[in-house]
Amino acid sequence: MTGPILSATQVRVAFAGRGRRASATAVDGVNLDIAPGEIVALVGESGCGKTTLARTILGLERPSQGQVSFAGEPIGYRTGALRAYRRQVQLVLQDPTGSLNPRHTVYEAVAEGVRIHRLGNELGRVSDALARCGLRPPERFFDRYPHELSGGQRQRVVIAGALVLEPKVLVADEPVASLDASVRGEILSLLLRLRDELGLAALVVTHDLGLAWNIADRLAVMYLGRIVEIGTPEQVFADPRHPYTRALMSVLPESPIEPVVLTGEPPDATRIPAGCRFHPRCPEVARGAAADAGVADRCRAESLPVLPASGPGQTLVSCHLALARASLEPGTPHVPAT
Numbered sequence: 001m002t003g004p005i006l007s008a009t010q011v012r013v014a015f016a017g018r019g020r021r022a023s024a025t026a027v028d029g030v031n032l033d034i035a036p037g038e039i040v041a042l043v044g045e046s047g048c049g050k051t052t053l054a055r056t057i058l059g060l061e062r063p064s065q066g067q068v069s070f071a072g073e074p075i076g077y078r079t080g081a082l083r084a085y086r087r088q089v090q091l092v093l094q095d096p097t098g099s100l101n102p103r104h105t106v107y108e109a110v111a112e113g114v115r116i117h118r119l120g121n122e123l124g125r126v127s128d129a130l131a132r133c134g135l136r137p138p139e140r141f142f143d144r145y146p147h148e149l150s151g152g153q154r155q156r157v158v159i160a161g162a163l164v165l166e167p168k169v170l171v172a173d174e175p176v177a178s179l180d181a182s183v184r185g186e187i188l189s190l191l192l193r194l195r196d197e198l199g200l201a202a203l204v205v206t207h208d209l210g211l212a213w214n215i216a217d218r219l220a221v222m223y224l225g226r227i228v229e230i231g232t233p234e235q236v237f238a239d240p241r242h243p244y245t246r247a248l249m250s251v252l253p254e255s256p257i258e259p260v261v262l263t264g265e266p267p268d269a270t271r272i273p274a275g276c277r278f279h280p281r282c283p284e285v286a287r288g289a290a291a292d293a294g295v296a297d298r299c300r301a302e303s304l305p306v307l308p309a310s311g312p313g314q315t316l317v318s319c320h321l322a323l324a325r326a327s328l329e330p331g332t333p334h335v336p337a338t
């Protein structure tokens with residue numbers, strides 16, 4: 001198959017307000033393609049819409065605008081269609097303790113999906129999934145309960161539970177957030193191995209830039225409901241073009257970038273600023289660099305087009321200043337005009 005296995009096209013997800021709570025635009029126009037076997041990491045600070053986008057991609061949230069497509073076909077939201085879709089695109093939750101029922105054995109936990117989807121060869125599928133996830137020999141784990149396992153083993157059971165349905169895509173929301181650093185490395189190499197062995201694609205949502213660096217073929221940086229920069233990890237880490245990405249990268253150990261502390265109010269999906277949505281906190285606006293480049297007014301008043309879906313190896317950035325600078329350097333990849 002050519003073309004993306006999964007695409008989000010102009011996806012917007014708004015939550016209606018209740019009582020005094022204003023409505024929130026959690027995802028505000030996202031285009032994202034994931035190729036078969038590709039691992040895309042999605043990073044950005046708390047509340048920027050990562051989980052909402054992941055849930056929408058899983059069909060758990062219905063976009064208010066735009067659509068999600070799998071293998072070129074828009075996904076359906078009727079029960080049968082969604083069930084078939086969920087076999088292909090599986091969720092791996094962040095907290096293995098919370099996503100395993102303490103009263104279910106490992107076997108029952110992994111077999112659950114096989115039963116829901118009424119597939120044959122339950123024993124074979126469960127054994128295979130556990131073994132693939134490094135729980136070998138699988139029979140030794142069948143009758144264990146979550147509390148009898150280490151954190152890393154529990155996470156492997158969760159991944160086996162997803163894998164047992166032979167999906168094409170895993171969506172992992174903070175897959176290793178609750179694990180020790182040493183176990184984290186193991187789980188990461190497991191995900192990479194599954195990609196290599198099974199051609200599994202993955203969307204990995206994470207706060208952990210080190211994880212993103214280690215695992216991702218492409219890195220998407222989200223700010224207030226939009227992807228503001230996307231590219232290979234090498235490019236995004238070595239030469240972040242969006243001031244928000246620069247700020248994120250600057251606090252990494254050994255970053256060559258002078259640490260940038262973001263000031264101003266944390267982003268709020270109920271009140272999206274006019275112009276560039278990052279401008280109230282943008283260090284380049286604050287220190288006059290945007291004014292020097294003649295774009296400060298645009299930063300404040302002119303909204304940026306939603307980034308189109310990019311292909312592997314392509315870098316896109318949504319920033320007036322970065323675009324003005326790129327136009328001075330012919331040949332630099334930048335956003336095509338839309």
Ligand SMILES: Nc1ncnc2c1ncn2[C@@H]1O[C@H](COP(=O)(O)OP(=O)(O)OP(=O)(O)O)[C@@H](O)[C@H]1O
Pocket residue numbers: 015016024025026044045046047048049050051052053268269270
């Ligand atoms: N069911 C909901 N109803 C109303 N607002 C919601 C709902 N779910 C999320 N939001 C709002 O949408 C925005 C994005 O939330 P989301 O959970 O997607 O962010 P996130 O990037 O996953 O954050 P974190 O890193 O903390 O997990 C937030 O402002 C949040 O308050």
Ligand SMILES: [Mg+2]
Pocket residue numbers: 050051052
């Ligand atoms: Mg989240």
